[in-house]
Amino acid sequence: MSKAPSETHGVLTSAGAGSTTDAAQLREESQVVIERRLDPGALRERLAEEALAGLLREPLRELPAKLLYDERGARLYERITTLPEYYPARCERAILNRRAPAIAAQTDASEIVELGAGSAEKTRALLYALAGRSRLRRYVGLDVSAEMLEQTARALVTAFPDLRVHALIADYERDLAAIPPPEPSAPRLFTFLGGTIGNLELAARARLFGELRALMRPCDRLLVGIDLVKDPSVIERAYNDATGVTAEFNRNVLLHVNRLLGCNFDPQAFDHRAFYDPQRSWIEMRLRARRDLQVTLGRERRQLKFAAGDEIRTETSAKFRLEAFADELGGTGLALEASWRDQQGLFALVLARPHDA
Template sequence: MSDFELTRTLDEHASEVALRADVLHGLTRSPKVLPPKWFYDARGSELFEEITRLPEYYPTRAEREILLERAREIASESGARTLVELGSGSSEKTRHLIEALPALDTYVPVDVSESALAGAADTLLAEHPGLRVHALLADFTGPLQLPETPGPRLVVFLGGTIGNLRPPERAEFLHAVRAMLSPGDALLMGTDLVKEESVLVAAYDDAQGVTAEFNRNVLAVINRELDADFRPDDFEHVALWNREQEWIEMRLRARSELSVKIRALNLVVPFAAGEEILTEVSAKFRQDGLRSELAAAGLELVQWWTDAAGRFALSLSVADGPGLRPAEPAAG
């Protein structure tokens, strides 16, 4: 692939060190907690792809609907020559934007999976022979140095992943994105919206039990990587709506009193019956609240699109100061 370049910014041992730190810190505190990024080994990624096809899980379909309907409008607003995607994965949804951007020169996918970056680049270069792909093997939640590419840039953060960050983490992340943007650049971000509790809970606790298996997969990761002896079936999958915080919480609840050995950490973790590990929060947003969070980071929301049912939103924001002309938010 002559038009493919890969820059590695992750140390080969960084993931192991981070997992050790997260497990040691998270399982020795009260309440216990594990970061959701450890769901996504090969099996976890397969399970998540299965989740996106479930009837209860609307966010992927809703976001794709907006992209299909609004891709040309997004392209016209941004005029991007470089598309930067944070947490790019398979780059599947981004193809709608790439096809709609006539002046696009360079695509910069950012992901922690080298195989996902290479696979997506293969597919995109076959479809768009003139495209340049400069992939970054990096964790987008850490410091990020983008390559020199033509402007303007459109930074894309899809899937509602922003909701997995708690408010202080979101503020830090949005400030970091703001630092990437020059005049004329923009941020396109997907956010799931506040809606009926029954709809939200069902999306994270499907009837087939796929999300439950996905949640328990984090225990399999710890078993494999840290020589632990979790028995995943000893833990019940729990999904609930936190009305005060306006986010979904996924938890693993011990079915009985038990203890787990994590040999690589020389650690024994006791669990009382009913004790839980918080494995994920997924915040849901309102337009005014998101506008305020963006403004606090020096970003101005200039466009707002939703799917026809108003379940999910894509927002376009620019750095305060010279840039895109502010526009009235557009509903889906």
């Protein structure tokens, strides 16, 4: 499928003929670029194809984890990050709050390029640290959600009056080449936070790191958040919270599939299940049919049968040992430069540089 044409514009709020625009709006318009690399229709078609292929897969049906993050799923995930059981967000935030000044000093960055930007809450500590050094010039946020990214752009130019924001509506697994070129003498800090790297399998991680390395100059750095191998019970609690938000998040993927494929999944006919696989060092989320049932797929009215207990895998999330992760980086032309853990040793931030830096 060919890449959608790029649409670029520099306004989030615009004034029509005869209207008035205040100074804050004018400043925002001059500071923000919105660039769309994803055509909504083409994206929907691609997601539908991946969803259908996964549902027809044998012996274990599987949906790509990206389907979890429709607009409602993204909001549910934001709630998950505030839950007491969900340590990754809390631990990463603690590391950033404590280490952001040191990271800013070590990288001397004046620009942040964030993959999977979302609300950019994860990077606020870094932005403040760079601004405190009078180094912050530009933020480039890449995400598939246009609505969330535009809200993020508005929030950032309000919080940082001198910041320029380039919001890139794109897929980080396909569109890294669309990241705008760096400014001369302006070191960039690429960030991929939240432990999201764990949602990619080994080959996909290698491809992503290799593409990032190709974009990096010797002065640039990459900051990655990784969830560490630990007591499986701690990991499993994080994906099986007592209030059931993660279960709702997991079932919501079926509503997304219903819209994509014209299906009639009943989310309440499935139980949420999450368990740690020590052989693969990852946690899996699945949906298990509570009873025998039949689902109609799309316009062709194709029937998909589930026996009670049949499952759909909806996510895997790898957990890492620091030494093995450093080896992964090394195989793609990157070298581990520094790392920081939270006080309990549950989560880590890893700073990587090009081998030739």
